[in-house]
Amino acid sequence: MARSGAGGLSRRRFAQLFGAGVAGMAAGGAAATGGAAAWARAGRRAGSALHAVPAVGAASPAAQAGAAGVAGGTVRLSANENPYGPSPAAFDAMREAFGLAWRYPDEAVDALVADLARLHGVDAAQVLLGAGSSGILQLCAVAFTGPGRPAVAAEPTFESPPRHARHHGAEALAVPLTADFRHDLPRMLAVAPEPGLVYVCNPNNPTASITPKEEMRALLGKAPERTMVVVDEAYVHFVDSADYESVVPLVAAHPNLVVTRTFSKIYGMAGLRCGYAVAQPAAIARLRDHQAFDSVNILALVAARASLHDADQVARGRRLNREVRTTVCAQLERLGYATIPSSANFMMIDLRRPVTPVIRALRARNVEVGRAFPARRAFPALPHHLRVTIGTAEQMQAFLAAFGQVMAARG
Numbered sequence: 001m002a003r004s005g006a007g008g009l010s011r012r013r014f015a016q017l018f019g020a021g022v023a024g025m026a027a028g029g030a031a032a033t034g035g036a037a038a039w040a041r042a043g044r045r046a047g048s049a050l051h052a053v054p055a056v057g058a059a060s061p062a063a064q065a066g067a068a069g070v071a072g073g074t075v076r077l078s079a080n081e082n083p084y085g086p087s088p089a090a091f092d093a094m095r096e097a098f099g100l101a102w103r104y105p106d107e108a109v110d111a112l113v114a115d116l117a118r119l120h121g122v123d124a125a126q127v128l129l130g131a132g133s134s135g136i137l138q139l140c141a142v143a144f145t146g147p148g149r150p151a152v153a154a155e156p157t158f159e160s161p162p163r164h165a166r167h168h169g170a171e172a173l174a175v176p177l178t179a180d181f182r183h184d185l186p187r188m189l190a191v192a193p194e195p196g197l198v199y200v201c202n203p204n205n206p207t208a209s210i211t212p213k214e215e216m217r218a219l220l221g222k223a224p225e226r227t228m229v230v231v232d233e234a235y236v237h238f239v240d241s242a243d244y245e246s247v248v249p250l251v252a253a254h255p256n257l258v259v260t261r262t263f264s265k266i267y268g269m270a271g272l273r274c275g276y277a278v279a280q281p282a283a284i285a286r287l288r289d290h291q292a293f294d295s296v297n298i299l300a301l302v303a304a305r306a307s308l309h310d311a312d313q314v315a316r317g318r319r320l321n322r323e324v325r326t327t328v329c330a331q332l333e334r335l336g337y338a339t340i341p342s343s344a345n346f347m348m349i350d351l352r353r354p355v356t357p358v359i360r361a362l363r364a365r366n367v368e369v370g371r372a373f374p375a376r377r378a379f380p381a382l383p384h385h386l387r388v389t390i391g392t393a394e395q396m397q398a399f400l401a402a403f404g405q406v407m408a409a410r411g
């Protein structure tokens with residue numbers, strides 16, 4: 001497995017990002033990192049543009065919610081959230097929209113759809129909003145799968161589409177990722193004659209790996225007409241690789257392609273719930289038939305729209321994520337742990353030992369890693385890999401300190 005490179009990180013940059021350094025971290029731990037002051041320090045260290053504080057007190061909204069620092073004493077690195085939170089413009093837009101809470105959000109839906117259509121160069125009839133991309137993925141399972149129309153997905157991947165397909169009476173067929181963590185698209189196509197849906201998560205959760213653009217194009221060229229290819233681009237903004245491309249521009253040529261996007265990741269709006277699909281109008285109409293009316297709330301709609309117009313939000317989020325990720329991967333490498341090269345805001349660390357006890361031990365030190373579901377934090381297909389969300393420099397300092405202690409205790 002390839003290791004994530006240290007990327008030539010200078011001592012000075014490391015010190016900027018991680019303050020006292022990992023030597024000091026071992027003595028610290030999660031409990032030392034809470035609160036608004038920590039948030040402010042983390043922001044300064046990372047050179048981040050952590051946002052001007054809206055009129056809610058001394059801390060940032062993210063810190064108040066526990067996202068940027070420590071939630072109730074816990075460093076939460078288990079849900080691939082964006083610890084820097086939404087754009088300041090999103091907060092302004094939400095405050096202005098409070099007075100519209102009594103009205104159905106028709107105009108706000110139209111406005112966001114129009115902006116997204118413009119962004120992607122498609123018609124408004126090719127965009128469907130949902131309460132998070134989870135809402136859209138559920139619609140895909142319901143609309144496209146059923147008895148005799150299986151869902152095909154990788155193993156491991158984001159489990160929502162196969163899960164909903166199963167509950168909709170469809171078979172869910174799992175195809176292992178390749179040895180280098182790409183989707184095995186030829187095998188995924190061969191596993192059933194005419195699946196209802198083939199789900200490709202690119203970048204993939206939980207491996208943070210990408211499936212190259214030529215392979216995606218080959219899949220779209222070969223998929224049966226009646227098989228819908230659903231490409232989940234939740235983490236698209238974090239990718240740097242030249243081997244990757246978004247398939248949104250390919251929608252024009254493929255009536256059986258649905259691309260899903262979310263405002264939960266780079267836009268930092270996971271708690272607000274807004275996502276969308278881009279597809280040809282007929283596919284959008286099939287999804288819409290199964291959707292509840294007015295399923296996205298007005299605050300999420302205006303925040304999403306304002307976020308799109310904040311030219312800095314994506315660049316800033318991508319830069320901060322890359323800087324912190326590079327530093328953490330280099331540090332892990334120094335400690336002797338390889339990571340799967342990450343194209344997302346999380347990473348998979350190869351522990352070379354069962355992950356579940358390590359997740360538990362980190363939890364006991366107030367560091368939450370693995371999946372957010374308490375009952376199932378590990379990924380059964382990769383039982384030696386630990387998924388860790390890339391948090392702020394401060395959060396990752398707490399993680400590395402606790403990780404060092406836990407792994408040292410285990411020899």
Ligand SMILES: Cc1ncc(COP(=O)(O)O)c(C=O)c1O
Nearest residue numbers: 132133134158205234262264275
């Ligand atoms: C790959 C992937 N797709 C979709 C989602 C759902 O995101 P949301 O419903 O918040 O848009 C997630 C959440 O973590 C994810 O990892």
